[in-house]
Amino acid sequence: MSSLLKITDLHVSVDEKPILKGVSLEIRQGEIHALMGPNGSGKSTLAYTLVGHPKYEITSGTIEVDGAPLNDLDPCERARLGLFLAFQYPVTIPGVKVADFLRHAVTNIRNPARKEGEGLIPMRDFRKELKERMEGLGMDVEFARRYLNEGFSGGEKKRMEILQLAMLQPKFAILDETDSGLDSDAVRVVSEGLQKLAGPQMGVLIITHHERLLEYNVPQFTHVMLAGKIVETGDASLAHELHNHGYATVRQRHPTEAAEEQEREKTAPAATAVR
Amino acid sequence: MLTADSIPSTSFDAAAFEQFLATRTEPAWVTDLRRGAYETYRELVATELDPEEWKRVDIRAFRPEKFAIPVASQSAAAFGTLLADRAEFAGVVSHVDGNCSRATLAEKWTKQGVLFGNLSEMVQLHGDVLRPHLLTSAVKPETDRFSAWHAAFWTGGTVLYVPRNVQVTEPLYSLIGLAAEGAADFSHTLIILEEGASATLLEETSSASPKSTGLHVGAVELLLAPRSNLRYVQLQNWNDKVWHFAHQAGRVDRDASLQWTVAGLGAKLAHIHQDVFLDGKGAAAEVNGVTFATERQVISYYTQQTHNAPNTRSDLLYKDVVRDRARCIWRGMIKVAKDAQKTDGYQRNDSLLMSEECRADAIPGLEIEADDVRCTHGATCGRVDEEQLFYCMCRGLKRSEAMHMIVEGFFQRVYDRIPVEIVRETLGQAVERKLGIGGE
Numbered sequence: 001m002s003s004l005l006k007i008t009d010l011h012v013s014v015d016e017k018p019i020l021k022g023v024s025l026e027i028r029q030g031e032i033h034a035l036m037g038p039n040g041s042g043k044s045t046l047a048y049t050l051v052g053h054p055k056y057e058i059t060s061g062t063i064e065v066d067g068a069p070l071n072d073l074d075p076c077e078r079a080r081l082g083l084f085l086a087f088q089y090p091v092t093i094p095g096v097k098v099a100d101f102l103r104h105a106v107t108n109i110r111n112p113a114r115k116e117g118e119g120l121i122p123m124r125d126f127r128k129e130l131k132e133r134m135e136g137l138g139m140d141v142e143f144a145r146r147y148l149n150e151g152f153s154g155g156e157k158k159r160m161e162i163l164q165l166a167m168l169q170p171k172f173a174i175l176d177e178t179d180s181g182l183d184s185d186a187v188r189v190v191s192e193g194l195q196k197l198a199g200p201q202m203g204v205l206i207i208t209h210h211e212r213l214l215e216y217n218v219p220q221f222t223h224v225m226l227a228g229k230i231v232e233t234g235d236a237s238l239a240h241e242l243h244n245h246g247y248a249t250v251r252q253r254h255p256t257e258a259a260e261e262q263e264r265e266k267t268a269p270a271a272t273a274v275r
Numbered sequence: 276m277l278t279a280d281s282i283p284s285t286s287f288d289a290a291a292f293e294q295f296l297a298t299r300t301e302p303a304w305v306t307d308l309r310r311g312a313y314e315t316y317r318e319l320v321a322t323e324l325d326p327e328e329w330k331r332v333d334i335r336a337f338r339p340e341k342f343a344i345p346v347a348s349q350s351a352a353a354f355g356t357l358l359a360d361r362a363e364f365a366g367v368v369s370h371v372d373g374n375c376s377r378a379t380l381a382e383k384w385t386k387q388g389v390l391f392g393n394l395s396e397m398v399q400l401h402g403d404v405l406r407p408h409l410l411t412s413a414v415k416p417e418t419d420r421f422s423a424w425h426a427a428f429w430t431g432g433t434v435l436y437v438p439r440n441v442q443v444t445e446p447l448y449s450l451i452g453l454a455a456e457g458a459a460d461f462s463h464t465l466i467i468l469e470e471g472a473s474a475t476l477l478e479e480t481s482s483a484s485p486k487s488t489g490l491h492v493g494a495v496e497l498l499l500a501p502r503s504n505l506r507y508v509q510l511q512n513w514n515d516k517v518w519h520f521a522h523q524a525g526r527v528d529r530d531a532s533l534q535w536t537v538a539g540l541g542a543k544l545a546h547i548h549q550d551v552f553l554d555g556k557g558a559a560a561e562v563n564g565v566t567f568a569t570e571r572q573v574i575s576y577y578t579q580q581t582h583n584a585p586n587t588r589s590d591l592l593y594k595d596v597v598r599d600r601a602r603c604i605w606r607g608m609i610k611v612a613k614d615a616q617k618t619d620g621y622q623r624n625d626s627l628l629m630s631e632e633c634r635a636d637a638i639p640g641l642e643i644e645a646d647d648v649r650c651t652h653g654a655t656c657g658r659v660d661e662e663q664l665f666y667c668m669c670r671g672l673k674r675s676e677a678m679h680m681i682v683e684g685f686f687q688r689v690y691d692r693i694p695v696e697i698v699r700e701t702l703g704q705a706v707e708r709k710l711g712i713g714g715e
Contacts, residue, residue: 051669054661075668076677084669091666095684101670104680108671116676147684164670 002029003066003082005050005172005203010061012042012049018059019045021228029171030200032217034239035207037225038247040264043207044088046225047176051085052078065171080112082171086161086178092149098160099130099144102167109168133166137193155186162193172203179213191216211243224250227260286343286459287428289317295344295428304406305398312416312426319420328419328577331604331636332546337518342459342490344430345372354452354481357512357705361697364477365445366391371483372458373430384443390436391447394463397434404436408467413496413524413550421520421548425461425492432463437472437503446695449478453489453517464495468503468531475506475695480541482514489517497525499533501555506534508698512705513541515572521547529555529584536693537576539566539595540705544573551580553587553615563689564593564624565702567709568601568633575604580622582615582648591622594689596682596706598629605637609652613644620650627685628658629678679710 005027012020020042027033037043049056050063052075063070070078093101107120120126134141139159149157158178165173175194179187187210195216198204206213214236222238223230226247231254232238242250251258292313296306359367366380368391375393384391390401398405410416416426433449451462466476482489491513499505505525513519519542527533539545551560560580568574580589595603609620626635639652659681667677686706690699 053665074674075665076671076673079669079671087666087669091662093663093667093681093684095687096680101667101680104672104676105670108673108676112671116673116679147687168670 002200003171003203004028005083006062006064007050008062008064010046010049010063011059012045013057013059014045014055019228020049022061023228023230025223025230027172027203027205029203031221032198032204032206032219034214034219034222034236035205035225036209036222036239036242038261041225041261042228043225044176047085047174047205047207050078050174051075051083076108079170080109084165084168084170084173086158086165086173086175088176088178088180090149090157090161092147094147094150096148097145098148099127101148102130102164105164106167109170130167133163136196137163137166138189139163154181155183158182158186158190159193162190162197166193166197169197170202172205173198174205174207175213176207177209178206179208179210184212187212211239214239226250226254226257227264229257231257286340287424292427298346299395301398302402304402308410308416309427312410312423315417316420316423316427319417319423322420324419328548328606331606332544332573332575334544334546337544339490341488342457344428344461345374345455345458354450354483356450356479356481357510357701358448358477358479358697359450361701362446364448365443366447367449368392368433369450369452370431370433370460370462371452371454373460373462375431381445387441388438389441389443390434392434394432394434394465395430401436404467405434405465408496408498409465410494410496413498413526413552414494414522418522418548421492422494422522425463425494425522428492429461429463429494432465433476433478435466435474435476437468437474439469440471442472443474446475446477449476451478451480451491451493452483453480453487453491453513454483456487457489458487459490459492461492463493464509466496466505466507467498468500468505470500471502472500473504477508477510477695477698479510480513480519482517482541485514487514487516489513491517491519491521493519493521493523495521495523497533497535499525499527499531499558501529501531503528503531505532506694508536508538508693508695510538510698510701510705511541511545512538515541515543515570517542519545519547522550523547524550524552525560526552526554527558527560530557531555532558533560534563534694535560536563536565536698538564538702538705539568539574539576540709542572542574544575546575547577549576549578551589553580553582553589553618554584556584557586558584559588560590561692562589562591563692564591564595565686565689565706566593566595566603567598567706568595568603569598569709570601571599572601573604574602576606578605578607578622579610580608580620581610581612582618582620583612585614585616585618587615588619589621592689592692593624594627594686595624595635596627596629596685597633597635600630600632602633603635605654606640607638607652608640608642609650611643611645611648611650616645616647618645618648618650620648622652624654625685626654626656627682628656629682679707682706682710
């Protein structure tokens with residue numbers, strides 16, 4: 001049976017300011033969903049909320065995996081249940097080698113009951129797997145010895161996120177603008193990488209402004225966010241339309257949300273994701 | 276602050292000193308040195324400690340009279356050591372409660388004139404070699420009450436002497452152990468490298484029992500003749516009932532190079548006065564510090580990099596992690612003399628705070644009299660970054676595991692500078708153990 005990530009009427013505030021105002025979404029393993037929308041519409045907020053960032057407060061609504069609520073779980077517990085976020089701005093962990101970090105991560109995800117200090121997956125197996133995955137993504141295996149994201153270029157960081165996705169094989173992967181800030185070669189590498197990884201065992205939510213990622217990973221569903229709500233859901237052609245024509249027609253079709261969006265921009269600068 | 280009337284010393288008063296001297300069989304110059312130092316000690320113990328060095332270190336609870344120099348040591352005491360079994364050492368010197376319990380050196384090095392052994396014996400056998408250096412130029416008895424106290428009462432310690440152009444390619448090992456309850460250790464480490472010589476000495480301190488109280492009033496003297504090369508490591512790993520006071524100084528002559536690593540893991544309160552003197556043109560010193568203070572530990576350093584000659588280089592990096600209600604203090608200074616043009620001096624201290632109640636003070640400083648120098652310093656202090664923790668947790672690490680990984684990563688930068696692999700490994704594992712992880 002495939003797993004289901006179910007988001008029901010989710011309201012989220014940051015510093016007591018409401019950002020998400022009733023988001024509902026169902027993602028099954030094996031499905032690809034695209035989430036689009038103008039800056040500040042709440043896409044990244046949804047991503048961070050799903051994986052449990054402490055700054056994002058769920059004021060009402062639920063997030064469930066196969067009926068089990070995640071609302072009160074910390075990010076580690078959610079990760080061990082199979083949620084993964086590819087960060088828009090991956091964090092640098094100084095002095096921690098990629099290989100050491102990933103060996104801990106992989107062990108924990110595959111053995112969710114593991115406690116700190118308990119055995120890690122055997123070094124030999126891990127190295128072999130890591131090497132294969134890195135080669136598959138066209139990464140220099142030397143990266144395994146570097147400190148996580150320290151001194152990495154934008155493209156290298158995004159590739160590192162995809163490598164982690166490959167190693168952790170989550171049930172649900174959320175990609176937060178993984179294609180932003182990359183040159184077209186890097187976008188291709190990341191897109192192809194995701195294409196190889198996504199399959200019947202992975203539900204994918206792709207947050208993007210661009211189409212390239214979606215060319216390789218054609219979504220069955222495209223959702224459009226405006227002012228903290230999903231205002232439209234369609235298929236791949238909706239993504240195509242938005243890409244070509246922008247959000248003007250969406251705003252016309254949803255004047256209430258468009259007005260809210262305008263109001264918000266007047267009172268505060270666009271909400272930006274935590275960096 | 277210690278005041279004279281807070282030390283109704285019984286174990287270190289004049290009668291005790293005479294008694295102590297009677298137990299020693301030493302050349303007259305050593306006895307004279309001790310007598311002079313004892314006079315200085317009596318004066319200095321009544322004098323206020325330098326506030327610049329001591330104002331952040333509270334030793335009001337320290338009671339010297341609770342400690343005494345044991346007459347005979349329990350040489351059979353077993354120590355949990357971090358380094359002893361990790362490598363084949365060219366020689367080993369062990370002290371328990373200030374008395375030497377073991378001294379070995381491989382024959383191939385003795386044949387080349389290398390001396391490695393116990394200071395008490397060495398002053399008798401090789402006084403001519405030691406006399407010019409022992410407590411004369413690196414650590415001076417008159418510096419403060421602790422240096423004077425040490426100079427009056429030292430009982431033993433490790434001596435390494437390497438003759439001209441001899442390269443001791445295998446590391447040497449020295450253990451300073453405390454075993455008896457209330458024991459005072461006055462071990463002295465003296466390393467003399469003649470011109471062009473090189474050596475590596477790994478030294479650690481250890482307590483036989485986690486419970487026994489102890490005192491260490493130590494001194495380390497590193498004397499590097501021109502073109503010599505020394506790697507010296509001291510890993511302070513006492514139990515948390517030991518008071519540790521030490522003067523540690525290196526003098527680096529022309530084109531010589533010193534790589535010095537200090538690690539502070541143990542002690543109830545530790546204060547180290549660490550001096551590096553760049554005395555000859557082209558001298559270089561790299562100083563690495565790894566400190567991890569937990570519970571109610573206080574670990575304090577007063578470091579000085581003194582450039583006395585042109586074209587000298589010093590590079591100090593201290594990293595400390597503080598947890599629980601512990602405290603770390605670092606006061607650093609780079610001094611550049613008028614003639615020391617083209618000096619390149621660097622000092623940096625980074626502190627990572629793991630709890631709300633812990634505290635770290637880092638005060639860098641520069642005193643520069645030359646006009647053509649490059650001296651930089653820096654200090655950072657911060658808590659474990661929440662976004663780093665979040666990122667790690669998103670990859671399935673529990674908050675505590677993520678915290679530990681970040682702490683280990685924090686130290687990694689200084690491990691990367693340590694040239695001896697077993698020291699890097701040892702420190703990594705010691706930190707893990709203190710974090711409460713690993714150790715199988």
